[in-house]
Amino acid sequence: xxxxxxxxxxxxxxxxxxxxxxxxxxxxxxxxxxxxxxxxxxxxxxxxxxxxxxxxxxxxxxxxxxxxxxxxxxxxxxxxxxxxxxxxxxxxxxxxxxxxxxxxxxxxxxxxxxxxxxxxxxxxxxxxxxxxxxxxxxxxxxxxxxxxxxxxxxxxxxxxxxxxxxxxxxxxxxxxxxxxxxxxxxxxxxxxxxxxxxxxxxxxxxxxxxxxxxxxxxxxxxxxxxxxxxxxxxxxxxxxxxxxxxxxxxxxxxxxxxxxxxxxxxxxxxxxxxxxxxxxxxxxxxxxxxxxxxxxxxxxxxxxxxxxxxxxxxxxxxxxxxxxxxxxxxxxxxxxxxxxxxxxxxxxxxxxxxxxxxxxxxxxxxxxxxxxxxxxxxxxxxxxxxxxxxxxxxxxxxxxxxxxxxxxxxxxxxxxxxxxxxxxxxxxxxxxxxxxxxxxxxxxxxxxxxxxxxxxxxxxxxxxxxxxxxxxxxxxxxxxxxxxxxxxxxxxxxxxxxxxxxxxxxxxxxxxxxxxxxxxxxxxxxxxxxxxxxxxxxxxxxxxxxxxxxxxxxxxxxxxxxxxxxxxxxxxxxxxxxxxxxxxxxxxxxxxxxxxxxxxxxxxxxxxxxxxxxxxxxxxxxxxxxxxxxxxxxxxxxxxxxxxxxxxxxxxxxxxxxxxxxxxxxxxxxxxxxxxxxxxxxxxxxxxxxxxxxxxx
Numbered sequence: 001x002x003x004x005x006x007x008x009x010x011x012x013x014x015x016x017x018x019x020x021x022x023x024x025x026x027x028x029x030x031x032x033x034x035x036x037x038x039x040x041x042x043x044x045x046x047x048x049x050x051x052x053x054x055x056x057x058x059x060x061x062x063x064x065x066x067x068x069x070x071x072x073x074x075x076x077x078x079x080x081x082x083x084x085x086x087x088x089x090x091x092x093x094x095x096x097x098x099x100x101x102x103x104x105x106x107x108x109x110x111x112x113x114x115x116x117x118x119x120x121x122x123x124x125x126x127x128x129x130x131x132x133x134x135x136x137x138x139x140x141x142x143x144x145x146x147x148x149x150x151x152x153x154x155x156x157x158x159x160x161x162x163x164x165x166x167x168x169x170x171x172x173x174x175x176x177x178x179x180x181x182x183x184x185x186x187x188x189x190x191x192x193x194x195x196x197x198x199x200x201x202x203x204x205x206x207x208x209x210x211x212x213x214x215x216x217x218x219x220x221x222x223x224x225x226x227x228x229x230x231x232x233x234x235x236x237x238x239x240x241x242x243x244x245x246x247x248x249x250x251x252x253x254x255x256x257x258x259x260x261x262x263x264x265x266x267x268x269x270x271x272x273x274x275x276x277x278x279x280x281x282x283x284x285x286x287x288x289x290x291x292x293x294x295x296x297x298x299x300x301x302x303x304x305x306x307x308x309x310x311x312x313x314x315x316x317x318x319x320x321x322x323x324x325x326x327x328x329x330x331x332x333x334x335x336x337x338x339x340x341x342x343x344x345x346x347x348x349x350x351x352x353x354x355x356x357x358x359x360x361x362x363x364x365x366x367x368x369x370x371x372x373x374x375x376x377x378x379x380x381x382x383x384x385x386x387x388x389x390x391x392x393x394x395x396x397x398x399x400x401x402x403x404x405x406x407x408x409x410x411x412x413x414x415x416x417x418x419x420x421x422x423x424x425x426x427x428x429x430x431x432x433x434x435x436x437x438x439x440x441x442x443x444x445x446x447x448x449x450x451x452x453x454x455x456x457x458x459x460x461x462x463x464x465x466x467x468x469x470x471x472x473x474x475x476x477x478x479x480x481x482x483x484x485x486x487x488x489x490x491x492x493x494x495x496x497x498x499x500x501x502x503x504x505x506x507x508x509x510x511x512x513x514x515x516x517x518x519x520x521x522x523x524x525x526x527x528x529x530x531x532x533x534x535x536x537x538x539x540x541x542x543x544x545x546x547x548x549x550x551x552x553x554x555x556x557x558x559x560x561x562x563x564x565x566x567x568x569x570x571x572x573x574x575x576x577x578x579x580x581x582x583x584x585x586x587x588x589x590x591x592x593x594x595x596x597x598x599x600x601x602x603x604x605x606x607x608x609x610x611x612x613x614x615x616x617x618x619x620x621x622x623x624x625x626x627x628x629x630x631x632x633x634x635x636x637x638x639x640x641x642x643x644x645x646x647x648x649x650x651x652x653x654x655x656x657x658x659x660x661x662x663x664x665x666x667x668x669x670x671x672x673x674x675x676x677x678x679x680x681x682x683x684x685x686x687x688x689x690x691x692x693x694x695x696x697x
Contacts, residue, residue, distance in 0.1 A: 181550070384506065524608065
């Protein structure tokens with residue numbers, strides 16, 4: 001369920017992470033990989049990625065090409081590291097953060113501490129992951145018991161039990177399962193069944209002509225892994241054709257990424273009895289028993305019922321042996337990363353080189369660190385916070401959050417385009433809003449997770465199953481709104497709509513987002529705008545659908561909803577026009593929520609910064625730039641990003657965020673103060689007519 005849980009967050013829970021729907025550090029098995037750039041000192045730790053004039057191209061005219069002006073020198077001197085698919089300010093911080101985590105892991109691997117302690121679990125997990133010789137010597141043997149169980153399936157009931165076991169551990173064949181707050185009863189946790197089971201990133205990859213290469217590569221990848229597993233080439237090809245045929249049938253009923261953003265369209269509540277009657281062939285009673293959730297709740301949410309209909313059709317129409325091959329493939333595919341080197345390299349080649357253009361694997365210590373972050377992340381988080389998160393950072397952020405909240409509250413009180421009825425409901429929601437910073441009040445207990453120094457694959461599986469059991473135990477129980485959805489060391493922040501709260505993780509509270517040594521203009525333009533971004537998510541095109549209690553409900557008047565959509569359409573149209581590769585455009589609808597949040601974040605943070613200057617002497621110029629100019633430069637520079645073409649194509653096809661180099665300037669051309677700060681006038685390249693500027697919050 002761990003892998004599925006991350007994908008389900010796209011529409012159920014953490015719907016507004018600022019880097020991606022959910023960051024690679026938290027969820028992806030084979031996601032964005034990061035390698036060390038030039039280092040400072042002799043210890044190998046990358047330099048602090050601060051805001052700097054050295055990143056700017058001062059020969060460029062900010063009135064014609066603001067991104068070049070803000071980050072052109074960085075663009076010119078920077079190469080994407082060979083072991084990653086994109087590189088920018090966010091990745092530079094994440095890379096430095098991974099090196100800090102590495103120091104913790106190596107320390108505890110050398111001195112694990114008492115048996116059962118978090119130091120022992122983290123240290124021994126890392127030691128097992130770094131023991132390449134033992135991992136290679138075992139080949140596919142660690143996975144063999146699972147493959148034998150699949151081979152022994154003799155009935156549909158056996159198949160469903162095996163599917164449940166895969167959902168508990170590493171893969172999500174056929175469909176997926178997750179546990180979150182019920183979006184229409186946000187104080188209670190419920191079980192969600194969601195579309196899943198594809199080997200390519202999304203539906204479009206199976207049908208659009210531009211992904212023909214990726215489709216062919218998937219079949220080659222399936223063949224290659226099966227040959228490594230001991231099958232003949234002809235049998236491997238037969239299995240590849242069969243798996244692809246089943247996945248194509250699933251893809252036909254899968255929703256596109258933009259469609260998955262619609263919370264209302266992806267919420268369908270059933271009683272357990274209704275679900276078991278509609279999908280009787282899936283034997284959900286057997287499935288729930290295997291998960292251990294039978295009797296915990298009499299309802300559940302099926303997010304895409306038509307997709308589950310297709311799964312049922314396949315179970316009813318395909319021979320059991322075909323379904324076993326498909327299940328076998330997903331078990332092998334997800335496990336490959338944790339097996340011997342040939343399996344891991346083949347998995348990397350497809351997932352990273354083919355799909356994202358990344359030539360090389362990241363170093364083994366970093367791959368190991370990501371796995372530990374996924375499997376026992378809060379154990380690692382306790383060690384991380386103790387060493388790397390100074391308490392004064394939280395106090396500084398608390399102050400900025402309060403300043404920004406004052407601005408948004410004032411805007412809600414005087415906004416001219418909403419009716420008094422909707423205004424009062426918006427203010428009621430805002431009054432219930434809260435923030436969490438750094439790390440959770442209560443840490444996870446990992447005492448039931450066995451970690452052995454000589455069993456890497458076993459550690460991964462045991463960690464995944466424990467994590468799944470931890471979540472499944474919440475079904476039918478009250479929501480703990482103080483619990484974090486991502487680990488503290490993750491470089492990210494998010495808005496949780498069902499809890500009406502923003503969460504800023506310790507990992508992101510570093511340069512370029514927060515810099516204790518920088519002037520206020522730089523910090524308000526960076527972390528201040530990110531704070532505003534996350535708060536605005538409560539009022540973006542999906543967040544606005546949740547009321548003060550965090551329930552998905554219609555609290556808008558029809559007139560206000562129509563006006564909101566009219567204003568948001570300006571952002572859709574703006575981003576639809578951005579061509580990132582020949583014939584490849586940003587999807588304005590898919591990126592709408594993040595673009596609304598970016599616009600709100602920049603606009604609100606700028607006003608908060610201006611308010612913070614009241615009663616104080618006018619700030620002096622620094623490096624020749626006014627405070628207002630440094631605010632906008634800071635925002636743009638933190639989103640400096642370079643992509644490999646394949647990764648960029650994937651980003652605009654499946655990701656809810658526009659590419660960073662467009663986020664750097666896209667919201668700015670809707671903010672009047674930006675034009676004033678740099679003297680941008682009609683006829684300049686950065687000019688956007690006032691009537692086309694989106695003005696929402």
